[in-house]
Amino acid sequence: xxxxxxxxxxxxxxxxxxxxxxxxxxxxxxxxxxxxxxxxxxxxxxxxxxxxxxxxxxxxxxxxxxxxxxxxxxxxxxxxxxxxxxxxxxxxxxxxxxxxxxxxxxxxxxxxxxxxxxxxxxxxxxxxxxxxxxxxxxxxxxxxxxxxxxxxxxxxxxxxxxxxxxxxxxxxxxxxxxxxxxxxxxxxxxxxxxxxxxxxxxxxxxxxxxxxxxxxxxxxxxxxxxxxxxxxxxxxxxxxxxxxxxxxxxxxxxxxxxxxxxxxxxxxxxxxxxxxxxxxxxxxxxxxxxxxxxxxxxxxxxxxxxxxxxxxxxxxxxxxxxxxxxxxxxxxxxxxx
Amino acid sequence: xxxxxxxxxxxxxxxxxxxxxxxxxxxxxxxxxxxxxxxxxxxxxxxxxxxxxxxxxxxxxxxxxxxxxxxxxxxxxxxxxxxxxxxxxxxxxxxxxxxxxxxxxxxxxxxxxxxxxxxxxxxxxxxxxxxxxxxxxxxxxxxxxxxxxxxxxxxxxxxxxxxxxxxxxxxxxxxxxxxxxxxxxxxxxxxxxxxxxxxxxxxxxxxxxxxxxxxxxxxxxxxxxxxxxxxxxxxxxxxxxxxxxxxxxxxxxxxxxxxxxxxxxxxxxxxxxxxxxxxxxxxxxxxxxxxxxxxxxxxxxxxxxxxxxxxxxxxxxxxxxxxxxxxxxxxxxxxxx
Numbered sequence: 001x002x003x004x005x006x007x008x009x010x011x012x013x014x015x016x017x018x019x020x021x022x023x024x025x026x027x028x029x030x031x032x033x034x035x036x037x038x039x040x041x042x043x044x045x046x047x048x049x050x051x052x053x054x055x056x057x058x059x060x061x062x063x064x065x066x067x068x069x070x071x072x073x074x075x076x077x078x079x080x081x082x083x084x085x086x087x088x089x090x091x092x093x094x095x096x097x098x099x100x101x102x103x104x105x106x107x108x109x110x111x112x113x114x115x116x117x118x119x120x121x122x123x124x125x126x127x128x129x130x131x132x133x134x135x136x137x138x139x140x141x142x143x144x145x146x147x148x149x150x151x152x153x154x155x156x157x158x159x160x161x162x163x164x165x166x167x168x169x170x171x172x173x174x175x176x177x178x179x180x181x182x183x184x185x186x187x188x189x190x191x192x193x194x195x196x197x198x199x200x201x202x203x204x205x206x207x208x209x210x211x212x213x214x215x216x217x218x219x220x221x222x223x224x225x226x227x228x229x230x231x232x233x234x235x236x237x238x239x240x241x242x243x244x245x246x247x248x249x250x251x252x253x254x255x256x257x258x259x260x261x262x263x264x265x266x267x268x269x270x271x272x273x274x275x276x277x278x279x280x281x282x283x284x285x286x287x288x289x290x291x292x293x294x295x296x297x298x299x300x301x302x303x304x305x306x307x308x309x310x311x312x313x314x315x316x317x318x319x320x321x322x323x324x325x326x327x328x329x330x331x332x333x334x335x336x337x
Numbered sequence: 338x339x340x341x342x343x344x345x346x347x348x349x350x351x352x353x354x355x356x357x358x359x360x361x362x363x364x365x366x367x368x369x370x371x372x373x374x375x376x377x378x379x380x381x382x383x384x385x386x387x388x389x390x391x392x393x394x395x396x397x398x399x400x401x402x403x404x405x406x407x408x409x410x411x412x413x414x415x416x417x418x419x420x421x422x423x424x425x426x427x428x429x430x431x432x433x434x435x436x437x438x439x440x441x442x443x444x445x446x447x448x449x450x451x452x453x454x455x456x457x458x459x460x461x462x463x464x465x466x467x468x469x470x471x472x473x474x475x476x477x478x479x480x481x482x483x484x485x486x487x488x489x490x491x492x493x494x495x496x497x498x499x500x501x502x503x504x505x506x507x508x509x510x511x512x513x514x515x516x517x518x519x520x521x522x523x524x525x526x527x528x529x530x531x532x533x534x535x536x537x538x539x540x541x542x543x544x545x546x547x548x549x550x551x552x553x554x555x556x557x558x559x560x561x562x563x564x565x566x567x568x569x570x571x572x573x574x575x576x577x578x579x580x581x582x583x584x585x586x587x588x589x590x591x592x593x594x595x596x597x598x599x600x601x602x603x604x605x606x607x608x609x610x611x612x613x614x615x616x617x618x619x620x621x622x623x624x625x626x627x628x629x630x631x632x633x634x635x636x637x638x639x640x641x642x643x644x645x646x647x648x649x650x651x652x653x654x655x656x657x658x659x660x661x662x663x664x665x666x667x668x669x670x671x672x673x674x
Contacts, residue, residue, distance in 0.1 A: 001463050006414060006438040008464055020554055028671040049659055077343060078527060084655070086423045089445050092651035096530040096664040101343040103451060103527065104443040104651070106425050114440060118455065125462035126338050127345055190415060193433040239425065314429035314441070316422070 013184040014123040018069030020061035021292035043108035054070030054138035058094035060165035076123025077128035110312030111135040112287040117188035137282030160202040161281035168287030172251030191217040205242025211328035236286030236310035237266035265289035276280025341559025350521035351460040355406030356396040359631035361502030372629035391475035394428040395431035398504035413466035447649030448472040450668040454525035471506030474619030496540040496620035526556040542579025548665035571587030573623030573647035575601035576616025602626035
């Protein structure tokens, strides 16, 4: 049901019954390598294009989630997913392989939580028994499309971020048939587009921070909760600069969010000595960290209540060339155990 | 609620309280010109890029729908929309202008009914009071991105289709407060990706026909209805070739759909003497014809029950270059008065 202006409360609390998380060679060297189900040794993954490797990451993540959830494809009514590539073809081609009725979505790096919010709403209200949802990105496809082919060796400023190669998917279910100790989706807040006039595509974290803060503030207003309700508030890919900006904005707005309870997936996934500049980015940043690392931590009892805020920069190479500023968005979903 | 494997029955029958439909110079010369609210005299529309004109079409369509519905932006909880352009930037930039919480979706030319299905489900279940949803395309932005800039003057085979310049939007409401004689959204069927191995991007109607037939067959199976239930079954942009293929497939599958009750938006919007080859296409094909022409015909009593089947070809220029076949999808929504 609608609460406040832009949030949903899920009365039947849909359950994340299983997840599947895949990654590439850079993630294999990262801090959260143990939280991935499949890690490839190279960016090609046995395919003859990076785009096909991108599609493979999605197919494998869904396949793993199906196996871990002991569920058949024909028990799942819908799939809701997206990615960064033009016309989200890796997602649509994976949907062709999987064969489940398909909603394509686009929210750039906010896609993971746009999908989980929609999936949870549909399940909460009996529109499906099971839905598979998630998001993916591939470093080499994103570099080629948004910047230059990696072979070009273009340099980047320290504010730039590193696109995660990976896919994170969850099977979300109307009800929990087996184990009571499963993560439940309890609320969602859908973001507005926020644009503070920043136009540097090499500082997307800074551009996205106001959108994250806008959605987090709306979440507390709509739900009547305050920051102390959560053990962790985690953003998708603000990186170092965006996270610092968001903390400043919380302070300015009188939102009392403690620094150690406010983390960013883009600062969790890699080790400090990996050359990722300001942090990780891409739809797979939040999708792999939330569905891999954080769901595991919820199950292990480290957290009981987390708010996952996936952030997206809704630009394209053409809008940058046309001197537009960067519209940003964030969607928040709370997961509790 | 879920009925069958891939359909929803909307028990509270969300109402289309108003629509806004905009178009360009080619649509101004077309057969349905009287059903557009705003028609521009040139493709630039006073903007300095075609992409900005594309965004303007969306903003104007939503503005008209708000005015005709006598509804304020702050009474609308969500907007659900998409388009064909990379990273759906015309939609995201319009969402920045309008300022309503935003779900970006991508289903190529099936976007209009993907959005209406989601909007109707959310409204039916109390997830919002009002939602604005729709889709748009612009001939010159699509030509530049998918083929060549129009200035290049490239020739096309007779199987090619003409991208509609326009935007079609609807404000859909949880309940009908005023007039009982408003179109209601009663069911939706979400399509699977269907790919019969066709790979010619200049014959997308032929590629999309099997997806349309798959979704229509699933709709009848899930709802227990048969073709005689509807006064009209209308596809989005199959064009001449796709429509003929679909009729053949109906016959093969024993689906008794009469030829005069099976129409295609892509064959309705332009006059016979306009040089559109096999018909119109683009997300605006179904969006402008359904929200402009057909909603008017429902209100005028010409039809009582229609099934709107928006069809999408989920390709990109890169997938064509990489010699992939064309995955296609169709989503069906029934509208009754």
